[in-house]
Amino acid sequence: MAKTITFACWDYDRVMPVMDGTVPVEGYEVCPILLKPADLFPRTLQRQEFDVSELSFSSYMLQTSRGTSDYIAIPVFTSRAYRHSSIYVRNDAGINDPKDLEGKKVGIPEYQMTLVVWARGMLQDEYGVDIKKMKLRRGATNYAGLKERLKLELPDDIDIEPIPEDKSTNDLLLSGEIDAIISPTPPDSFVDGHENVRELLGGIRETEKAFHTRTGAFPIMHTVVIKKSIVEENPDLAPKLFSALCKGRNIALANLKEISNGPANRLSIPWLQAELAETRRVMGDNYWWYGIERNRKELENMCRYSQEQYLSERLLTVEELFTESTLNLPDEF
Known part of the structure; x- marks a missing residue:
């Protein structure tokens, strides 16, 4: 009889074949729980509600370094993104290049x-920014009231303050109380075309493509974790889940290719075929790769960043972040 496991994740095209049963996890029945990351992560980090969960990679590293994580990861990366495009500045703030963010x-x-x-x-590696000289002001981008999910112990020379609870960083950017924003979602002022707000790095697409060509990297944002107690009781789960998620990813990439080559636009993206062709030209046919070896450099960089930025209490190794049964598994593309 199949064992039921709860799996909480957002509805990514690369994960949904596992969530909807198109791709089974051999020997297990997946009970899908679809949640946006902002709703999911606190429930996983603070209450450990799910057997399997998507999770912020940084939060996972932080808890692992402290020895407080109830979860262990498999080398599947549900969210990845180039983030050169995530830095927004006021035109009148005197920020003409990344080094100008200092102070x-x-x-x-x-x-x-x-x-x-x-x-x-x-910013540190690519542009030589002394990131400790940035004066960080913490709060949600377009709404009020966001707080850190995890307790942090930062040194006194990190200049960080919460913004007023009734304000967003977009509010402060517009008022001139802050000079820039780093955010996964663009500030409303940028979306609305405010004349005094722009992306810091011009030619974002070409900048990010050049970064990939030079480094081979596709930055990791989220991973998949399993409760350690469940891994101990079910040692076959991690490799079987890894395999299923590889197959789900394969279906998503194949579907996208089929749609882009179809006789009619099934997705509301006018230049989808050209976009996908350019992505594959730059990044290859499997541009959403899983497994440790193909991602080792990125994983090592994230371990280094976490320690350098006073999050991880020590320099983590890549191997300790993932279940032993998945350390040598190749991507099944």
């Missing part, structure tokens, strides 16, 4: 958010 007030949603950790690391 400026920069809004962020959370200090330990994976996007923010990666963006700071990228």
Whole structure:
């Protein structure tokens, strides 16, 4: 009889074949729970509600370094994104290149958010920014009231303050109380075309493509974790789930290719065929890769960023982040 496991995740095209039963996890019945990350992560981090869960990679590393994580990951990365496009500035703030962020007030949603950790690391590695000189102002981008999900212990020389609880960082950007924002979602002022707000890095698409060509990286944001107690009781679950999620990803990529080559636009994207062709030209046919070896450099960078930014209490190794049974599994593409 199949054992039931709860699996909480957002409705990504690459995960849904497992969630809807198109791709079974051999020997297990998946009970899908579809939640947006903002709703899901607190329930996983603070209440450990789910057997299997999508999780912020930064939050997972932080808890692992503290020895407080009830979960262990498999090398499946549900969310990945280039984040050069996630930095927005006021035109009158005197920020003409990334180095100019030093000494400026920069809004962020959370200090330990994976996007923010990666963006700071990228600014440091790619542009030589002394990230400790940024004056961080923490709060939600377009609404009020966001707080850090996890308790942090940062040194005194990190200049970070919460913004007023009734304000968003977009409000402060418009008023000139902060100079820039790093955020996974664009500030409303940018979306609305405000004349005094722009992306910091011009030519974003070409910048991000050049970054990939030079480094081979596709930044990791979220991973999939399983309760350690369940892994101990069911040692076959992790490799079987990894295999199923690889197959689900394969279906998503094949479907997207089929749709892009179809006789009519099933998706409301006018230039989908050209976009997909360019993505495959730059990144290859399997541009959403799983497994450790293909991702090792990115994983090592994230471990380094987490320690350098005073999140992880020590430098984590890649191997300790993932179940032993998945350490050598190749991507099934």
